[in-house]
């Protein structure tokens with residue numbers, strides 16, 4: 001069984017504050033995509049779902065005059081770096097396994113190339129699928145960050161995801 005459940009991560013005030021900032025609905029669907037992709041890429045499904053859910057936890061609010069300032073965002077954003085650190089701290093605080101916390105933090109750091117120097121990188125399978133899962137959920141004009149669902153539905157989706165993870169882990173161990 002996973003050491004920390006997604007519902008524990010979801011319920012934590014740090015997640016509520018920072019994941020909501022970049023979109024709870026987006027985080028949940030990236031977690032679903034990541035879990036789905038994990039199967040085909042031989043990746044730990046629990047790590048994939050958690051990294052998917054937490055991948056955008058590092059976002060800062062780039063507002064000027066009440067509007068999101070994309071110019072500033074493009075120039076100064078470091079959300080993969082901030083997110084990797086924030087997610088790692090949260091996971092450790094919740095009692096996550098240290099290896100899992102490290103792999104998840106790395107997947108968040110590499111989910112977009114905005115934090116990387118130019119060049120070709122060979123990403124580990126977990127890092128690759130978080131990038132792919134994020135791409136799958138992207139909508140024109142960044143609408144994926146603004147999509148909303150009600151909180152009861154969010155909770156139900158997270159609980160279903162926990163159940164799915166447990167089922168996949170159980171199948172794998174048998």
Ligand SMILES: [Fe+2]
Pocket residue numbers: 026030055056134
């Ligand atoms: Fe994203």
